[in-house]
Amino acid sequence: MLSAGKVVAKNKNAGSKPLRWIREDCMTISRRNFARLAATSGAVAVASPAIAQGAIKWRLASSFPKSLDGLWGASPTIAKYVSDMSDGKFTIEPFAAGEIVPGLQVLDAVSNGTVECGHSYGGYYIGKNPALIFDGSLPFGMTPRQQNAWYMYGDGRKLMDEVYDSMGVVSIPAGNTGGQTFGWFRKELKSPADFNGIKMRVAGFGGKVLSKLGVVPQQIAAGDIYPALEKGTIDAAEWVGPYDDEKLGFHKVAKYMHLPGVLELEANNSLYINKAKWAELPAANQAMLRAACAYALLDMLAGYDARNPKALTRLVANGAQLVSLNPEILRALHTALEQVLDEEAAKNEQFKSVLENWRAFRAVQHRWFSVADARTEISVYPLTTAQTNL
Numbered sequence: 001m002l003s004a005g006k007v008v009a010k011n012k013n014a015g016s017k018p019l020r021w022i023r024e025d026c027m028t029i030s031r032r033n034f035a036r037l038a039a040t041s042g043a044v045a046v047a048s049p050a051i052a053q054g055a056i057k058w059r060l061a062s063s064f065p066k067s068l069d070g071l072w073g074a075s076p077t078i079a080k081y082v083s084d085m086s087d088g089k090f091t092i093e094p095f096a097a098g099e100i101v102p103g104l105q106v107l108d109a110v111s112n113g114t115v116e117c118g119h120s121y122g123g124y125y126i127g128k129n130p131a132l133i134f135d136g137s138l139p140f141g142m143t144p145r146q147q148n149a150w151y152m153y154g155d156g157r158k159l160m161d162e163v164y165d166s167m168g169v170v171s172i173p174a175g176n177t178g179g180q181t182f183g184w185f186r187k188e189l190k191s192p193a194d195f196n197g198i199k200m201r202v203a204g205f206g207g208k209v210l211s212k213l214g215v216v217p218q219q220i221a222a223g224d225i226y227p228a229l230e231k232g233t234i235d236a237a238e239w240v241g242p243y244d245d246e247k248l249g250f251h252k253v254a255k256y257m258h259l260p261g262v263l264e265l266e267a268n269n270s271l272y273i274n275k276a277k278w279a280e281l282p283a284a285n286q287a288m289l290r291a292a293c294a295y296a297l298l299d300m301l302a303g304y305d306a307r308n309p310k311a312l313t314r315l316v317a318n319g320a321q322l323v324s325l326n327p328e329i330l331r332a333l334h335t336a337l338e339q340v341l342d343e344e345a346a347k348n349e350q351f352k353s354v355l356e357n358w359r360a361f362r363a364v365q366h367r368w369f370s371v372a373d374a375r376t377e378i379s380v381y382p383l384t385t386a387q388t389n390l
Contacts, residue, residue: 056086056285058116058277060094063103063124065223068244070303072096074175074269074296075119081292082285090285092117103221110272111167117273119174123204124219128167130344131351133205134358135160135171137264139337144176144266144301146365151268154361159354168275174293175269175300178308180261183238184229184245184254188323192332201225201237205340206263212336222248229253238263242311243304251320258323262333269300 060079064071075094083091095115097103106118107125122136134156142150150156151173164171183200196214200207207217218234222244228234230253237254239245241261251257271293278286316322325333345352 056090056281058090058092059100060092060271061100061106061109061115061118062094062096063106063118063120063221064097065103066096067247068222070177070240070244070300070307071175071269073303074271074300077296077299078119078174078271078289078292081295082288085288085291086285090288094119097221097223104219107167107169107272110274111169113274113276115274116277117271119269119271121203121267121269122171123267126204129163129350130348131159131163131354134354135163135268135270136204137267138205138358139209139263140334141265142362142365143369144178144268146362146369147176147266147268148173148297149365150358150361155357156361159357163350163354164272165275170273170275170278171270172273172290172293173268174271174296176297177240177264177267177269178301178304180241180264180267181238181245182258182261182263182325183236184250185236185256185258185323186254188256188321189258189325189329191326192329198236199234201228201234201239202263203238204264205337206238208340209263209333209336212339213332226250226253240267241304241308242315243307246311246315251315251318255319256321256323257315258325260325262325262330271296 060075062072062075064075066072075096079092079094100115101109103120104124106120107128109115110118122132122134124136125132137147141147147156151160160171183202185198187194189195192213195210197216198214199216199218200210201218201220202210202215203219207215207219211217218228220228220234220237222239225234225237225239226249229237229250235254237250239248239250245251245257271289273289281289341355345355
């Protein structure tokens with residue numbers, strides 16, 4: 001509805017068409033404030049160069065060397081998709097392990113603001129808080145799909161957010177290796193007693209479990225494992241699986257690859273983001289990061305699933321010996337795990353809370369997957385293999 005104002009323009013055909021009313025007061029205000037509005041617009045443009053001129057620039061420190069493209073690859077993937085989605089207005093420069101900080105110090109670097117973000121594995125930092133292992137992988141734990149279900153539709157995300165919040169870090173799943181192997185040994189393991197005295201490179205809770213059987217666990221970054229194995233500083237090593245292990249050359253000095261990989265049925269990797277830097281990001285950029293991490297998770301898992309079978313064939317052709325852990329060893333490992341979990345729960349209330357939730361979710365998942373996946377695969381595999389070999 002038009003309010004008080006007077007006619008300042010008149011239609012030439014007033015007899016046939018309505019008068020054109022224009023609010024003189026609005027015109028007056030517009031003219032009076034034009035210069036002020038123009039100046040304000042200019043100030044806004046100058047005040048927000050980070051978005052307008054593409055000046056949101058972050059650095060990402062990875063725990064992994066570029067030679068391990070499966071693990072390292074998540075970092076440039078995240079950077080690429082964030083840049084693409086923002087039309088180059090949000091850029092992240094990834095750095096491999098050792099280029100800014102050593103691979104096992106990425107969480108600290110993000111927490112203290114040395115870098116804005118980092119790509120790493122929670123199991124490396126259980127000395128800070130043992131509950132971080134639930135964001136990585138646990139012996140006799142869950143598969144990648146089960147882990148994602150717990151994180152997204154169970155209480156996993158809420159519980160992990162609480163753990164990382166105390167460190168000033170936001171964590172987003174950003175990669176998964178899938179199932180791994182148990183490890184490479186110089187001799188075949190035939191009983192639990194064979195573990196006694198072995199010096200083994202092993203990360204996460206795998207080391208705590210194996211120490212119950214007499215293993216001396218060593219946490220060594222990827223690039224240092226082969227030299228230690230070759231020199232005899234360690235006797236055995238686990239890393240990921242056939243594709244990465246072939247690159248690292250373990251089969252050349254410790255030819256017995258043991259299966260199944262009960263120490264890690266999956267290994268979730270995460271993008272760590274400094275909490276203060278995360279809070280500064282516009283919501284759209286936060287959404288871009290979450291989307292890029294989701295793609296990186298899928299991409300890493302698919303990459304390992306595609307490459308591991310071919311690498312396994314090559315390893316066997318080059319002399320690797322596959323050894324299945326017998327039921328006695330598996331029972332001993334599982335018993336040791338439950339002891340470790342209960343001991344940690346008794347010392348750490350937060351760990352206990354996460355463990356109770358994780359155990360309950362795992363039990364239901366295993367019940368379903370034993371029907372939906374495991375038994376189906378066992379039934380289908382012999383038939384398809386026989387067909388392939390015809």
